[in-house]
Amino acid sequence: MTVAVLAVQGAFIEHEKMLQNMGIDTVELRQKEDLNQHFDGIVLPGGESTVQGKLLKELGMFDSLKQRIQSGMPVLATCAGLILLAEELSNDEKRYFQTLPVTVKRNAYGRQLGSFHYEGQMQGPLQNLGTYPMEFIRAPYIAEVAPEVEILAEVEEKIVAVRYKNQLAMAFHPELSGDDRIHREFVRMIG
Ligand code: GLN
Numbered sequence: 001m002t003v004a005v006l007a008v009q010g011a012f013i014e015h016e017k018m019l020q021n022m023g024i025d026t027v028e029l030r031q032k033e034d035l036n037q038h039f040d041g042i043v044l045p046g047g048e049s050t051v052q053g054k055l056l057k058e059l060g061m062f063d064s065l066k067q068r069i070q071s072g073m074p075v076l077a078t079c080a081g082l083i084l085l086a087e088e089l090s091n092d093e094k095r096y097f098q099t100l101p102v103t104v105k106r107n108a109y110g111r112q113l114g115s116f117h118y119e120g121q122m123q124g125p126l127q128n129l130g131t132y133p134m135e136f137i138r139a140p141y142i143a144e145v146a147p148e149v150e151i152l153a154e155v156e157e158k159i160v161a162v163r164y165k166n167q168l169a170m171a172f173h174p175e176l177s178g179d180d181r182i183h184r185e186f187v188r189m190i191g
Contacts, residue, residue, distance in 0.1 A: 001190060004029050004039035006065075008055040010047015010080055014175035018183050019043075032060045041074040041190040044081025046137065046173050049106070052080055053096045066097045069167065076186040077169040083140055085169055090143050100167050101146035108141045108158070108171075115139075118155050118172075125163060126152045129181050134160065134172035141171050 003019050005012045007028035016026045027037050042065065044052075056062040069075050069085075077085050077100075085100035092106055109116070115137045122129040134155065142159035145151065152161035153170070161170035168189065174182035 001025065001041075001187070002027060002037075002039045003041045003043060003187075003190070004034075004037070005043040006045060006052070006056075006081075008059065008061075009051050010045045011078075011173065011175060012043070012045040012047075014173075015043045015045050015076075015078075015183075018175050018180050019187075022180060022183060022187065024187060029061065029065075032064075035061060035064050041076070041186065042068065043186075044075060044077040044084055045175070046079030046081065049080040049083035049096070050094065053084060053094060056084075056096075062096075066099065069097060069099045072166045074166045074186065074189045075168070076183070077167065078173055078175065079137065079139055079171060082142075082169040082171055085167060088144075100149075100162070100164055100169055102142050102149055102159075102162060102164075102169075103144040104140045105143045106140045107138050108143075109136065109139055120153050120155050120160070120172075122153050122161070124150045124152050126161075126182075126185060129185075132174075132181065133177040133179055134174075135176045136160075136172050139171045 084096040086104040088103040
């Protein structure tokens with residue numbers, strides 16, 4: 001099994017390390033030609049969604065990635081990655097893949113809570129994971145979800161993790177937690 005990690009900007013190395021430590025092969029998506037390699041799943045890392053979105057379009061990778069996500073390839077999206085997937089953004093004009101029927105609010109925690117740690121409870125289909133260490137860095141939250149979206153975690157009444165079909169997306173950074181159980185769920189989704 002090979003997982004492709006979007007590597008144009010942001011915290012992609014941490015995802016690669018976590019997957020490699022689990023024995024999973026990774027490839028980096030840095031330019032259009034990288035999409036010709038074989039891979040079975042995609043990681044969209046944290047970082048700056050505006051920069052990532054712009055680069056994806058400029059590098060000619062956007063349409064092909066969107067098509068793969070739409071046709072069911074498993075995707076793990078964290079923070080900026082969640083913003084790239086969202087159908088709607090409540091406080092930004094831009095839109096990116098729009099494959100995930102949720103409304104996301106960018107930089108939703110204000111300046112004072114720029115970054116924080118929370119021992120959150122996983123729920124729904126990931127309830128069996130129990131408590132999970134959640135690192136938030138200038139994080140978005142999910143303000144609204146379509147009925148068919150499964151809620152995986154809420155922090156102070158805000159939705160911070162969801163699953164919809166092949167898309168697993170969260171506002172926090174599981175790759176920085178030292179706890180690989182969310183990546184393991186993703187690998188299970190790839191099957
Ligand atoms: N604030 C970033 C954005 O809006 C997301 C932050 C992150 O990925 N850690 O794109």
